[in-house]
Amino acid sequence: MTDDRVVVALDVGGTGMKCAVVRPDGVVVRAERHPTDAARGPAAVVGTILDVAEGLADKARADGLTPIAVGIAVPGVVDEARGVAVWSANVGFRDVPVRDLAVARLGLPTALGHDVRVGGLAEARLGAGRGSGHVLFVAIGTGIAAAHVVDGTAAVGAHGAAGEIGHILVRPDGPRCGCGRPGCLVAIASAAAIGRRYAELAGPSADAAVTAAEVAERAATGEPLAGQVWQEAIDALADGLASGQALFDVATIVLGGGLAQAGDGLLTPLRAAMRERMTFHREPHLVAAALGDEAGCLGAALLALDAVGVRDHQEKR
Numbered sequence: 001m002t003d004d005r006v007v008v009a010l011d012v013g014g015t016g017m018k019c020a021v022v023r024p025d026g027v028v029v030r031a032e033r034h035p036t037d038a039a040r041g042p043a044a045v046v047g048t049i050l051d052v053a054e055g056l057a058d059k060a061r062a063d064g065l066t067p068i069a070v071g072i073a074v075p076g077v078v079d080e081a082r083g084v085a086v087w088s089a090n091v092g093f094r095d096v097p098v099r100d101l102a103v104a105r106l107g108l109p110t111a112l113g114h115d116v117r118v119g120g121l122a123e124a125r126l127g128a129g130r131g132s133g134h135v136l137f138v139a140i141g142t143g144i145a146a147a148h149v150v151d152g153t154a155a156v157g158a159h160g161a162a163g164e165i166g167h168i169l170v171r172p173d174g175p176r177c178g179c180g181r182p183g184c185l186v187a188i189a190s191a192a193a194i195g196r197r198y199a200e201l202a203g204p205s206a207d208a209a210v211t212a213a214e215v216a217e218r219a220a221t222g223e224p225l226a227g228q229v230w231q232e233a234i235d236a237l238a239d240g241l242a243s244g245q246a247l248f249d250v251a252t253i254v255l256g257g258g259l260a261q262a263g264d265g266l267l268t269p270l271r272a273a274m275r276e277r278m279t280f281h282r283e284p285h286l287v288a289a290a291l292g293d294e295a296g297c298l299g300a301a302l303l304a305l306d307a308v309g310v311r312d313h314q315e316k317r
């Protein structure tokens, strides 16, 4: 029997939307990208989300497929139970009932999710955490956020705010975080913080804008200052992840986001630093994410499939 069922999935970011038509086994049959153009304001962004979702559903039908649900991932604070985008700095959402708007427009069951949580869902079920059961997905980029996924379900938290590992206190006397408190992990080990720290130590005479990726590269070539800054970030990350492991006892930690593209330059020293911090806790497998920037879109698709109770064969891809 052929299965013609598909879901429509959108991962809405500050600059772009990754969109796809996805089969129940996780295979993408159509992929599109559209600009978010957040400067137009939240109403226009929601209009684009609905237009793109409807367009993908129509194209799927034209291909002889049957759209059964829609999954939409957005950044910020997301009330998944009510389907409301509560707050987002980079898209401008304030209490937008995205799910109800999509149901009204498309007439399909719709799930709304948080971008990092659905990314973690996808990595745990289809990507680098596949088969692990207990997975902590940590996205390290401009910010640092995590998703704790147990047996294929990501914990949302009582207030939709689970997984804020970036705000674990790792350096009480450290730099002030955007949240107002000094010493949060994200204030030391985010891509932005690494670049800032390098510029601070290099002094005003040096080239001001060095990215975290460049710090990683320079550290690998043996530049002492880059090596120091990179190691500071590694140590802070190891402290944060060790706290995560003490809480969750996962089998696998999957590192995603821009910083994970440093590959072994990140993983090798981070594994060593984690090992130093493990006492009676079991050391988790520390691996790089496998799905790249498609994780959010695939996770939105999984959320849509879960919403309609279709969860067959996903893990057997």
Ligand SMILES: [Zn+2]
Binding pocket: 166, 167, 177, 178, 179, 180, 181, 184, 186
């Ligand atoms: Zn903070």
